[in-house]
Amino acid sequence: MPAWANFLGAPWFWNATALVAVSAVLCALIGVFLIYRRMSLLSDAISHAILPGVVLGYLLGGFSAAAFVSGAVAAGLLCVACIGLLVRYTRLKEDAAMGVVFSAMFAAGIVMLSLLRGVDLDPGCVVYGEPLAAKPESLELSLGALLVVLGLLAVAYRPLLIATFDPVFAKLVGVPERLIHIILLGAVALATVAALRAVGIVLAVAFFITPGATAALFCRHMGSVLWVAALIAAGESLVGMVLAVAWNVSPSGLIATLGLGLFLSILLWQRVQTGNRLA
Amino acid sequence: MADDPAWWALTSDVLTLRYDFMRHSLIGTMLVGAACGLLGCFIILRRLALFGDALGHAVLPGVMLGYLWGGKAFFAIFAGAVVTGLMAAALVGWIPRASRHRSDTAIGIVFTGFFGAGVALLSCYQMGTSGVTTFLFGRALAIGPSEVVHAAWMLAGVVLFLTLAYRPMVWMTFDPVGAVAQGVPVGALTGILMVALTGTVVVSLPIVGAVLVVALLVIPGATAYLLVDRLAPMFLIAAIVGAVSSLGGLLLSHMFAWASGAAMVLAAAFCFVMALMWNLSRRKYACLG
Numbered sequence: 001m002p003a004w005a006n007f008l009g010a011p012w013f014w015n016a017t018a019l020v021a022v023s024a025v026l027c028a029l030i031g032v033f034l035i036y037r038r039m040s041l042l043s044d045a046i047s048h049a050i051l052p053g054v055v056l057g058y059l060l061g062g063f064s065a066a067a068f069v070s071g072a073v074a075a076g077l078l079c080v081a082c083i084g085l086l087v088r089y090t091r092l093k094e095d096a097a098m099g100v101v102f103s104a105m106f107a108a109g110i111v112m113l114s115l116l117r118g119v120d121l122d123p124g125c126v127v128y129g130e131p132l133a134a135k136p137e138s139l140e141l142s143l144g145a146l147l148v149v150l151g152l153l154a155v156a157y158r159p160l161l162i163a164t165f166d167p168v169f170a171k172l173v174g175v176p177e178r179l180i181h182i183i184l185l186g187a188v189a190l191a192t193v194a195a196l197r198a199v200g201i202v203l204a205v206a207f208f209i210t211p212g213a214t215a216a217l218f219c220r221h222m223g224s225v226l227w228v229a230a231l232i233a234a235g236e237s238l239v240g241m242v243l244a245v246a247w248n249v250s251p252s253g254l255i256a257t258l259g260l261g262l263f264l265s266i267l268l269w270q271r272v273q274t275g276n277r278l279a
Numbered sequence: 280m281a282d283d284p285a286w287w288a289l290t291s292d293v294l295t296l297r298y299d300f301m302r303h304s305l306i307g308t309m310l311v312g313a314a315c316g317l318l319g320c321f322i323i324l325r326r327l328a329l330f331g332d333a334l335g336h337a338v339l340p341g342v343m344l345g346y347l348w349g350g351k352a353f354f355a356i357f358a359g360a361v362v363t364g365l366m367a368a369a370l371v372g373w374i375p376r377a378s379r380h381r382s383d384t385a386i387g388i389v390f391t392g393f394f395g396a397g398v399a400l401l402s403c404y405q406m407g408t409s410g411v412t413t414f415l416f417g418r419a420l421a422i423g424p425s426e427v428v429h430a431a432w433m434l435a436g437v438v439l440f441l442t443l444a445y446r447p448m449v450w451m452t453f454d455p456v457g458a459v460a461q462g463v464p465v466g467a468l469t470g471i472l473m474v475a476l477t478g479t480v481v482v483s484l485p486i487v488g489a490v491l492v493v494a495l496l497v498i499p500g501a502t503a504y505l506l507v508d509r510l511a512p513m514f515l516i517a518a519i520v521g522a523v524s525s526l527g528g529l530l531l532s533h534m535f536a537w538a539s540g541a542a543m544v545l546a547a548a549f550c551f552v553m554a555l556m557w558n559l560s561r562r563k564y565a566c567l568g
Contacts, residue, residue, distance in 0.1 A: 035380070035384050038381060038383065040381075040383045040384045040386070040387040041329050041383045041386060041387060043387075044329075044332075044387060086555075089559065090505060090555065090558060090559075091504070091505075092323075092501055092504065092505070093323075093326050093328075095326050095327070095328040095329045096322075096323050096326070096328045096497055096500075096501050096504075097501075098328065098329065099328035099329065099331070099332060099493050099494070099496075099497035099498075099501075100494075100497055100498050100501050100548070100551055103332075103491055103493050103494035103497065103498070103544055103548075104494065104498070104544060104545065104547075104548035104551075106490070106491065106541075106544075107491055107494060107540075107541035107542075107544035107545050107548070108541070108545060110416065110491075110538050110540075110541035111537045111538055111541045111542060111545060113538070114536070114537055114538035114541070115535075115536070115537070127398070127415050127490060128398045128402075202336070202391075202394065202490055203391055203394065203395055203398070205387045205390075205391045206387075206388075206391030206392065206395055208387075209384060209387040209388055209391075210387075210388050210391065210392070213380055213384050213387075213388055216379070216380070217378055244399075247403065248402075248403070249399040249400075249402045249403040250395075250398045250399050250401070250402035252395065252398070253394075253395040253396065253397070253398030253399035253401075253402065254395065254399045255395070256391050256392055256394065256395025256396075256398075257392055257395045257396040257399060259388075259391075259392060259395075260388060260389065260391070260392020260393070260395070260396075261392070263388055263392075264370070267374065267377055267378055270378075271377055
């Protein structure tokens with residue numbers, strides 16, 4: 001093994017890679033539904049808005065997964081509720097309402113963090129994640145979240161599909177559309193907090209949206225989109241972690257860049273194949 | 280806190296602008312706040328809020344490359360930011376035409392990819408953690424005279440642009456089709472608006488940082504939009520809200536040791552909530568009367 005690759009034999013590398021890969025698959029599975037439900041940017045807003053909830057959860061409940069998750073889910077739902085109320089009761093459009101609410105909540109979280117010096121949640125980690133510095137509990141949290149999401153998919157796959165692609169039919173056959181929407185919003189908050197160590201808040205959207213969007217370029221069936229998105233997420237995590245440690249750069253930043261690169265390469269290749277280069 | 284004499288001494292130092300650095304950061308942030316507020320009106324009216332967010336993130340790799348190649352020269356940073364900002368904008372426009380994805384998905388893919396590249400570059404050239412957090416969260420208290428000059432030029436440029444191109448911009452904003460039909464150079468004006476936005480984002484980066492720049496662009500404009508129905512007062516109010524919330528945030532940051540960029544955003548959010556309450560109460564009485 002060449003000298004630069006010595007880290008491939010080290011357990012800390014594989015622990016961190018497992019954390020990133022589990023978090024990436026978790027986000028990618030939820031993200032597929034976000035894309036088809038036109039919630040791509042709402043997930044951006046939610047992932048920013050969980051920050052004050054996470055800090056409050058820490059203040060009230062200490063360093064425990066339950067405190068982080070409940071704070072995050074509460075803050076995420078509050079953010080969506082505020083956006084909905086602003087759109088309904090003022091003449092602000094949805095994009096402006098989202099911009100106002102999530103940036104204000106994120107700023108509140110940053111202020112709260114800046115007051116809690118010496119806490120195990122530093123602003124850098126919040127923005128771009130630090131998987132190499134993660135503790136084993138982080139992997140347990142993201143594995144648990146992945147199991148919850150897989151369980152949800154197993155139990156409610158068909159209602160989720162119907163509610164996503166044909167809301168009218170969903171209403172007709174009695175699928176609880178509203179409940180599914182709220183569960184999905186909660187899942188976004190859960191996934192963001194579970195992936196916080198690996199991914200960070202600002203880059204969370206890259207992990208939610210990009211693998212599913214890449215898979216959707218060439219898959220025609222929802223089941224295959226989910227499988228391919230999970231595979232892409234895991235593969236990008238592995239390649240990204242190896243390169244990031246070899247080059248000593250930020251893993252989540254590199255993985256987000258790789259994701260954009262893969263998406264653009266496939267899209268460009270498809271355009272060239274069909275002889276439709278510009279449109 | 281309030282019964283600590285040292286705290287009162289510090290606060291009075293702040294309020295009386297005793298120190299040079301305080302004067303620089305106050306003037307610089309107020310100029311940037313006003314410029315962001317003015318451009319923010321167009322962002323609100325043309326529904327570009329999420330595009331503004333994306334732009335704030337997408338300029339990061341360009342800022343980094345300009346910083347690495349051109350030293351700290353403002354022009355190099357600005358040029359890098361304009362290049363990556365326009366590249367990102369072009370990709371966001373191209374992806375929905377080339378695939379079945381909608382533009383919100385395209386924004387999500389592109390801006391995170393660019394921002395990730397910027398974060399990777401930042402971590403690659405370890406400019407110390409302070410360098411990293413300066414670009415990501417801003418450090419309003421660390422800005423110097425040169426940043427103040429850049430902010431002043433940027434505000435002057437924005438005001439000049441608005442004065443010269445006021446009528447065509449208004450036309451283009453409210454009636455894009457009619458404006459094209461009447462020969463208004465919509466493409467050129469949109470290009471200038473994009474470059475002005477990118478420039479404003481670049482001068483805001485050292486002050487509020489890439490992650491929160493969207494707040495300075497959106498919140499003052501949204502506040503003014505809730506208060507008035509005409510465009511000229513909307514510009515005026517947005518600029519004032521931008522400047523005043525920058526000032527207020529800086530004072531909060533000084534007095535309570537809050538992160539400065541986030542404190543400015545919270546001050547702006549406070550103005551927004553006040554405007555919202557006024558707006559809602561006025562509507563209630565209008566219904567009753």
